[in-house]
Amino acid sequence: MSKVKDWAYDQVQTQIDQICLSYKDEIITRAEAIDLLMKVDHSDIYLGDHMDHSIASEILDDVRGGVYA
Secondary structure (H helix, E strand, O other), X not given: OHHHHHHHHHHHHHHHHHHHHHHHOOOOOHHHXXXXXXXXXXXXXXXXXXXXXXXXXXXXXHHHOOOOO
């Protein structure tokens, strides 16, 4: 089962990284990025918690290197 969990973790990480890169490159807006992050399947494997608006915002804040309102 460990291989399956590792695969799922890698898949989630890749999806989150792609969304963050699109946001950083200003391809998508902050609202779109948050919406996409909250739709990532099995994000709890990666985060250890369910993805919600505040967690998605924190991830995006880290991408831009600061806090945005």
